[in-house]
Amino acid sequence: MRYSAWQVIKQGLNGHSGWQAAFRDPEPKTDYDVIIVGGGGHGLATAWYLASVHGITKTAVLEKGWLGSGNIGRNTTIIRSNYLLPDNEPFYELSLQLWEGLEQDINYNAMVSQRGILNLAHSDAQVDAYARRGNAMHLAGAGGQLLDTAGVRKRVPFLNFDDARFPIKGGLWQERAGTVRHDAVAWGYARAADSRGVDVIQNCEVTGIRREGGRVVGVDTSRGQINAPKIAICVAGNSSRVMSMVDQRLPIESHVLQAFVSEGLKPTIPGVVTYGAGHFYISQSDKGGLVYGGDIDGYNSYAQRGNLPTVEDVAEGGLSLMPMIGRAKMLRSWGGIMDMSMDGSPFIDKTDIPGLYFNGGWCYGGFKATPGSGYCYAHLIATDTPHTVATGYRLNRFRTGHPVDERGAGAQPNLH
Amino acid sequence: MPEHMPNHALQPTTALGGRTLNTGSVSIYEVTERALVSLAFKASDREHVSAVLGGSLPAVGSSLASHLAGRLLGLQIDQTWCLIESTDSAMDKVIARKLSDTRGIYLTDQSDAWTILALSGDTCRQVLERLCPLDLDESVFPIDAVARTVIEHTGVIILRTGRDSFELITPRSSTASFMHAIETVVEHVRNEIPVRSQDRQQDPTTSNA
Amino acid sequence: MQIPHPLLGLRDASEFVYLGDASLLNRPSVDDPAELGSDATLDAFHEYLHLRHNPAGVHKELWFHEQGDRSWLVVTRDTTTHEILDCALARDVAGASFGAEST
Amino acid sequence: MSNVNRVAGGQIERSRKLSFSFDGKRLTGYSGDTLASALLANGEVLVGRSFKYHRPRGIVSAGVEEPNALVEIGTGPRRDPNVRATVQELHEGLVATSQNRRGSLRHDLMAINDLASPLLAAGFYYKTFMWPKAFWEKVYEPAIRHSAGLGRLSMEPDPDSYDKGFLFADLLIIGAGPAGLAAALAAGRTGARVILCEEDFKTGGRLNAERYSVDDADAAHWAATTTESLRNMSNVRVMTRTSVYGAYDHGVYGALERVTDHVGAVTGCARQVLWRIRATRCVLSAGATERPIAFTNNDRPGIMLAGAVRTYVNRFGVAPGKRVAVFTNNDDGWRTARDLAAASIEITAVIDARDVPPPGDISALQGARLVRAGAVVDTHGRHALKNIQLANGDTIPADCLAVSGGWNPNVHLSCHQRGRPTWREDIASFVPGGVLPTGMSVAGAANGELTLGTALRNGHNAALAALETLPSISLDAAGAPPSAEDESGFVEAYWRVPEKSSAFRLSGAWKRQWVDYQNDVTVKDIKLSVQEGFSAVEHVKRYTTLGMATDQGKTSNVLGLAVLADASGRSIPEIGTTIFRPPWTPVPIAALAGASRGAHFRPTRLTPSHTWATENGATFVEVGNWLRAQWFSQPGETTWRQTVDREVTQTRTAVGVCDVTTLGKIDIQGTDSGVFLDRVYANTFSTLAVGKVRYGIMLREDGFAMDDGTTAHIAQDHYIMTTTTANAVPVFRHLEFCRQCLWPELDVHLVSTTEAWAQYAIAGPRSRELVARIVDDLDVSNEAFPFMGCAETTVCCGLTARLFRISFSGELAYELAVPTRYGDSLMRRLMSEGKSLGVVPYGTEALGVMRIEKGHCTGNELTGQTTAADIGLGRMVSQKKDSIGNALSQRPGLKDPDRPQLVGFKPVDRNAQLRAGAHFIEKGAAVVTANDQGWMSSVAYSPSLGHSIGLGFIRRGQERIGERVRACDPLRGEEHDVEICSAHFVDPDGERLRA
Structure with a gap:
């Protein structure tokens, strides 16, 4: 059923009795062309682009819990393409362009809202770094503006310009950035892929990866064996757990990232603002909650919960940057498992095992990459060659000495 | 009098210029006539060092008085710091001369890296519980206990000198910020007293009657 | 979290700085400088520095008591529950047969 | 007329009258009132508007679970949005304002949303607003944003101060109701260090709200005297107005103490204190929350939880209505009716969903309609309840309907780690289950022990069991538990009244049964969610927003599960709950930040x-x-x-x-100092003579440059290392790692002396x-x-x-x-x-x-992405020894001659001003990523040369001295031709520094 305003009115007048399930709840078949392990945003997007771009529809997406129960279901919903390095910027720009056409592409309103992002600078060196980054964005066609203090004040007058410990020296503004209703991305991709015949299978946990003659041939799951010549791993924070089934160690550690939402408030913050002298970023959801976060807790964890020092650190950054949010109240906090890579950049690559593909290492930046990741992963699975904007995301790049280290923090995942 | 008194013409300054605060229930003053020297050694040499120090090497977390080098603070398994009455800025050399055997013991004068604040008074523990992440209950942190920790993003060494008195040793460069943090809490604790006592009157007296 | 410091008792994790897997104690040794750039050396350092078991479960890891006694600790912790099973001074672990049990 | 609904009794101080205002109207109440009790006393029934449909709403509860009565408190920069009127203590001069309305509260223009509600079902926005494309951000979204949201921030800096502190205890008791007080009394007598936290301003919990006796004394009086004796124990700390909001790892609890909110602004005080409490053991005695029953139009002002109705009468001396009806599925409804009758309030009906005879004495309820196996099928009254309608069509007048659907134990804190609550059929609710936070046990109503005598014994025993494991605690002193009678409490699961006609017809479209009051989630929404394939509990929550409002579903979640179970043909335990996450109640961001804000964000x-x-x-x-x-x-x-x-x-x-x-200074001493330096620096130091200084480059293990600086050999076995200002701390940490973790056998010692020397x-x-x-x-x-x-x-x-x-x-x-x-x-x-x-x-x-004139690097060049070779120091990386980073610096990617290398740049037009951050593009090439050759890292006007100069990285830079390229800065719309030159602009041979 195609969604439209007319349909909403029609169904509304009809007591909503005509709405169908957004996606089927199919039983797994025994054979597919491609199995995607992981029913999060990236896995579902991959399934959609495999179907819509490459015509591969005999695909199963296997999700161990409920659809979208991973990081697509708990993040701060920011999309942007304001990266520095040539291995990153064109990829994120592709992703942003896909966001811009997403709703028409999948006939689902995921509320892509391009309200802009402002990254603040608090030293001359930071202004220089943003200039370098802003130019890299322009080279990749992503746009962007460098604002001075007055320009920042004009756009976000309620920041701390008066008694800031680290005064605002300027900022990098990307107008096309913004936020998206995160759960709806998973639902929209699932519905679209389902409409092309893809089986989206929930409550189906992969317990083993089968190999014959060196090649992968299928997976064992909590719902039986499922076969396919191509198996695409896309499990974010659980990457190491799944890859350990084929005895692979990865350049990845799993860490916890907390995020926070305040009680609902009338419109307050127009776009996304990030603090450059502390770890803090914030936006406001359409329901009125201030959605904010900061740094990861910093220790390996699969517990999906964090601890107080980070909660406080984030609040300190927030109050320093915008003291007017002091009386907004934190309503809820949550923690997700981040697949932190050694250089802060992801992997979209074939593994050494024929037929086995790997997508992961998105750190805490995976949400904005969802369409781009799905698009490039689908390209890799369908053609066995990396997409041109994703050639840097190789698994062996640390051995060869080609890290994609946006922060320059080196091989320590919790610093990225 | 320190043994080695330079007669140079430069004037010393302290981080707070000797500023003090006294509210009646809390007093804070900057201790200026004190030197701080670290003694570093291999952890496996602790017995030897203890012997050199006359058998008085404190465990990590505690302090004790030494006739050779003032109060010894056990701060690391391989470092003991000496807190000595002195205005000499090179007490490392003075202590080195006093020790019978300095093999394997490395001294560094740290007097000028730190500010020492003496905090005491009836409500000083109430003040500290809003600043210090350590359990300062006497059963856990008795007199002479010492610990290094962090207060308001600033490193600090806390030494308990009495039931209601402490010395806080904090990096010199950020002393003003540190002092501000303490003063703020001192003021809050003092001004809360009437708010809380007003409240106590209401609480148990009412009933259904 | 509270780290059960072997010398100091429970101390708040906010006093510490985390590094990562305690296998970082097992730095490969290069006795012959001529081997510095060899494939075998690069493989060994690459695996040492970059590849992780990243277990969901018991994990030995390095924490530095920066706002405390400046000791590096090897903490044994369950990454699924955060329960801490053991804590030792890294200097005592280093040089012992740590390598064998970590891999 | 003021305080029209005041009745005799209660625990307010009638001698202390307080004036306050609501939406500008001047009203009075008493010390001991909450804003909610004072509003009810004044007959103010309409207090707010719902989130989505802007439905008129009144007070539902008497505690933190309140979904409806959210108001703004205060004015100017102190205006506090979304404050629960049921928690806010009344104080002299309090100013309260209703929120989420356009126009007055009574005539909210946004109430038109309610008329459109048939179209605005769960998830409608995912299906529309897609055309034309540009309209989402420009038209639809702003409208949605504006009608959503609740209170308003003042948009001014919060002028109040907040402290943060640390407390320690053997036993933390969360909640000072009967179980908590009994636990504290037992634990306190043993001499253990006890902290008792109570979020109310008064200890006692339900003891203040019911007509109970404990140890043969009036229960509220017992609570007060017990609290006083606890306060007199030096080992017990009683903290009222303190909400424990989160259970974190290893016995750490977050708690928020409201210090001045009950008196208004106090200068020189912390408004609130955020405590981190480390407790070896914890007893969670957080009580239970009553839940409503879903029936058509169950959200009208005047429809309240039955327990709250008792609270208002018994504790605050307020009649929530003049003619009160009761709808219940358990004995509490009858208790409500009797308590009200005892206060001479008219009871018009008691409707029991169960087919059982009225429990206990009903002689006081003469004149009331008593209905067995009955139900309320609809209600009437726009801004206030007028009457209720029964299944047989009878209409019964009531301006207040007390509803009891049973009680949900407050399991939240027990679930903040891995706990998953388990279903208990006999009380039709979840109780704590799975793995509780380390050291926690649960007592009283929070554990499903919903009667008083049991709760008291349970609390007492929980405290003793918790302390049993602690050394040096004598349990003998604990004494006997307080005693009280166990009242009857039989509950029969009854969640919602069956709808009369199909709701899936337009005629019934406006007939809705509310589940989540604040977020306007109805039974229909949950059914639609299931119909569209969103039937996992997390999907329902996200698709309908059930339980996502400021109350986090305290009253609605279990009811929602029951509706979901019904709609999807599963049992409630099969479905399970959503995950409970901190905080239990909302915590101001300012309190979490404490003093670390503004100029004091970080030390100076x-x-x-x-x-x-x-x-x-x-x-x-x-x-x-x-x-x-x-x-x-x-x-x-x-x-x-x-x-x-x-x-x-x-x-x-x-x-x-x-x-x-x-600049960082590190004192390095010990007989192995030279060896140590050889291993941590890429170049060699052991050959450095005493009295000499050497420049050193330090690599990370991955071969990239970490830091640079000089190290002086000041005396035998004694070196002084300098680091960059920014890296002083990380370098020290790294060196300690090397010393303790890699080479503990070396005799080398590190002391930071940065501050010791000017x-x-x-x-x-x-x-x-x-x-x-x-x-x-x-x-x-x-x-x-x-x-x-x-x-x-x-x-x-x-x-x-x-x-x-x-x-x-x-x-x-x-x-x-x-x-x-x-x-x-x-x-x-x-x-x-x-x-x-x-x-x-x-x-x-x-x-x-x-330094730019001399080509020296700083943070702009040492970005963590550059190698020693990139900055022209490749030859310093000794290949004669193994040191940190020397091996991996030989990876092909780091040795690639095509890497950008540091060189100098001069503008061809000497008047041009260069810009750091520009990228280098060859002449004639398009300004795109594929043609990116490098970037300008630092720029200065050189007074020595009289023109702008720059340092930058460009591919194969060292080979290209003299070449001209473009420095492109599309970000600022600038472009200059530049000449690649040596980075040493001044005195390239170093004659001056050796002079």
């Missing part, structure tokens, strides 16, 4: 010459946490460039002094003359004290000092260090002694200009 570090610099016209700049002098303006100088040019020129022609104390760079052709005037006996001639020499010496007649002949400016230069206490005095001395030499102080800006 001051250099030894700070006072002097302030006196001498310095402008300061933040470098990490340090404040450093950026430049020293002199009278007549109108731009900073004038000042900086003068400082550079004066230094290069005479002598300049700069405070470089902020250090000044003295640079320029006349620096030697100035230094000679300061040092006592040291021969500073070029022969005796050459470039890269160092010495311990004395200055100014006997002061210990260290002198290093090193240069960052490229001039003849020294760095002189004295104990920090003499730093101020030495600066003054240098200035007075140097006056005749033309001395000038210079700041970080001039320092920056001079």
Whole structure:
């Protein structure tokens, strides 16, 4: 059923009795062309682009819990393409362009809202770094503006310009950035892929990866064996757990990232603002909650919960940057498992095992990459060659000495 | 009098210029006539060092008085710091001369890296519980206990000198910020007293009657 | 979290700085400088520095008591529950047969 | 008329009358009232509007679970949005304002949303607003954003202060109701360190709200006297107005104490204190929350939870209505009716969903309609309830309907780690289950023990069981538990009234049964969610927003599960709950930040010459946490460039002094210090003679440059390392890692001495003359004290000092260090002694200009992405030894000759001003990523050369000296042709610094 305003009115007048399930709840078949392990945003997007771009529809997406129960279901919903390095910027720009056409592409309103992002600078060196980054964005066609203090004040007058410990020296503004209703991305991709015949299978946990003659041939799951010549791993924070089934160690550690939402408030913050002298970023959801976060807790964890020092650190950054949010109240906090890579950049690559593909290492930046990741992963699975904007995301790049280290923090995942 | 008194013409300054605060229930003053020297050694040499120090090497977390080098603070398994009455800025050399055997013991004068604040008074523990992440209950942190920790993003060494008195040793460069943090809490604790006592009157007296 | 410091008792994790897997104690040794750039050396350092078991479960890891006694600790912790099973001074672990049990 | 609904009794202080206002209307109440009880006393039934449909709403509860009665408290910058009227204590002059309305509360223009509600079902927005594309952000979304949201932020900085603290206990007791008080009493008597936290301003919990007896005394009185005796125990800390909001790892709990909210603003006080409580054991005695029943139009003002109705009558002396009806599925409804009757309030009906005879004595309920196996099928009244309708069509007048659907134990904190609650059929609710937070046990109603006597015993026993494991605690002193009768409490699961006609017809479209009041989630929404395939509990929550409002579903979640179970043909335990996450109740962001905000966000570090610099016209700049002098303006100088040019020129022609104390200094001692340095630096140090300094480059293990600086061999087995200002802490940490974790066998010791020494760079052709005037006996001639020499010496007649002949400016230069206490005095001395030499102080800006003129790297170049080779120091990476990073620096990607290399850049048009951050593109090539050749990292105007110069990285830069490329800056719309040149713009052969 195609969604439209007319349909909403029609169904509304009809007591909503005509709405169908957004996606089927199919039983797994025994054979597919491609199995995607992981029913999060990236896995579902991959399934959609495999179907819509490459015509591969005999695909199963296997999700161990409920659809979208991973990081697509708990993040701060920011999309942007304001990266520095040539291995990153064109990829994120592709992703942003896909966001811009997403709703028409999948006939689902995921509320892509391009309200802009402002990254603040608090030293001359930071202004220089943003200039370098802003130019890299322009080279990749992503746009962007460098604002001075007055320009920042004009756009976000309620920041701390008066008694800031680290005064605002300027900022990098990307107008096309913004936020998206995160759960709806998973639902929209699932519905679209389902409409092309893809089986989206929930409550189906992969317990083993089968190999014959060196090649992968299928997976064992909590719902039986499922076969396919191509198996695409896309499990974010659980990457190491799944890859350990084929005895692979990865350049990845799993860490916890907390995020926070305040009680609902009338419109307050127009776009996304990030603090450059502390770890803090914030936006406001359409329901009125201030959605904010900061740094990861910093220790390996699969517990999906964090601890107080980070909660406080984030609040300190927030109050320093915008003291007017002091009386907004934190309503809820949550923690997700981040697949932190050694250089802060992801992997979209074939593994050494024929037929086995790997997508992961998105750190805490995976949400904005969802369409781009799905698009490039689908390209890799369908053609066995990396997409041109994703050639840097190789698994062996640390051995060869080609890290994609946006922060320059080196091989320590919790610093990225 | 320190043994080695330079007669140079430069004037010393302290981080707070000797500023003090006294509210009646809390007093804070900057201790200026004190030197701080670290003694570093291999952890496996602790017995030897203890012997050199006359058998008085404190465990990590505690302090004790030494006739050779003032109060010894056990701060690391391989470092003991000496807190000595002195205005000499090179007490490392003075202590080195006093020790019978300095093999394997490395001294560094740290007097000028730190500010020492003496905090005491009836409500000083109430003040500290809003600043210090350590359990300062006497059963856990008795007199002479010492610990290094962090207060308001600033490193600090806390030494308990009495039931209601402490010395806080904090990096010199950020002393003003540190002092501000303490003063703020001192003021809050003092001004809360009437708010809380007003409240106590209401609480148990009412009933259904 | 509270780290059960072997010398100091429970101390708040906010006093510490985390590094990562305690296998970082097992730095490969290069006795012959001529081997510095060899494939075998690069493989060994690459695996040492970059590849992780990243277990969901018991994990030995390095924490530095920066706002405390400046000791590096090897903490044994369950990454699924955060329960801490053991804590030792890294200097005592280093040089012992740590390598064998970590891999 | 004021306080029209006040009845006799209650625990308010009638002698202390308080005036307050609501939406501008002046009203009065009493000390001991909440805002909610005072509003009800004044007959203010309509207090707010719902989130989505802007339905009129009244007070539902008497506690933190309140979904409806959210108001703004205070005015100006202290305006506090989304405050629960049921928690806010009344104080003199309190100003409350209703929220989420356009126009007045009574005539909210947005109420039109309710008319459109048939279209606005769960998830409608995912299906529309997609055309035309641009309209989402410009038209639809702003409208949605504006009608959603609740209270308003003031948009001004919060003027109040907040403290944060740490508390420690053997036993933390969360909730001072009957179970909590019994636990505290038992634990307190044993001598254990106990903290008892209660979020209400009064301890006692339901004891204050019911007509119970404990130990044969009035229960509220027992609570008060017990609390007083607890307060008198030195080992017990009773904390009221303190909400424990989160259970974190290893026995750490977050708690928020409201210090002044009950009296209004108090200057010089912390408004709230955020406590981190570390407790070895914890008893969670957080009580239970009553839940409503879903029936058509169950959200009208006047429809309240039955327990709350009792609270208002018994505790606050307020009748929530003049004619009250009761709808219940358990005995509590009857208790409500009897308590109200005892207060002479008219009961019009008691409708019991169960088919059972009325429990207990009903003699007081004469005149009321008593219905067995009954149901309320609809209600009427726009801004206030007028009547209710029964299944048989009868209409019963009521301005208040007390509803009891049973009680949900407050399991939240038990689930903050891995706990998953388990279903208990007998009370039709979830109780704590799975793995509780370390050290926690649960007692009383929170554990499903919903009767008083049991709760008291349960609390007492839980405390003893918790303390049993602790050493040196004597349990004998605990005494016997308090005693009370167990009241009847039989509940029969009954969730919602069956709908009369199909709701899936337009005629029934406006007939809705509310589940989540605040977010306007109805039974229909949950059914639709299931119909569309969103039937996992998390999907339902996200698709309908059930339980996502400010109350986090405290009253609605279990009811929602029951509706979901019904709609999807599963049992409630099969479905399970959503995950409970901190905080239990909302916590102001300001409280979480505490004092670390504004100018005090982070400590400020001051250099030894700070006072002097302030006196001498310095402008300061933040470098990490340090404040450093950026430049020293002199009278007549109108731009900073004038000042900086003068400082550079004066230094290069005479002598300049700069405070470089902020550079990290590490004292390295021990017999293996040289070996250690060889292993941590890429280059060799063990060959360095005493009295010499060497420049060192330190790599990370991955082969990229980490930091650079000089290390001086000051004495046998004693080195002094310097690091960059920014890396002082990470380098020290790294060195300790190397020392303790990699090579513990080495005899080497590290002490940070950054702050112990005030250090000044003295640079320029006349620096030697100035230094000679300061040092006592040291021969500073070029022969005796050459470039890269160092010495311990004395200055100014006997002061210990260290002198290093090193240069960052490229001039003849020294760095002189004295104990920090003499730093101020030495600066003054240098200035007075140097006056005749033309001395000038210079700041970080001039320092920056001079280092760019010399091609020295700073953070702009050492970005963590560059190798030693990239910055032209590849030959320093010794291949004769294994040191940190030497091996991996030989990976192909790091040795690639095509990597961008550091070189200098001059504008072809010497008048052009270069820009850091520009990218290099070949002539004629398109300005796109594929043609990106590198970037400009640092730029300065060189007063020595008279034009703009830059340092930057460009592919194969060293081979391309003399080549011209474009420095493109599309970000700022600029582009300049530049010439690639040596990075050493001034004195390339280093003659000056060796002079």
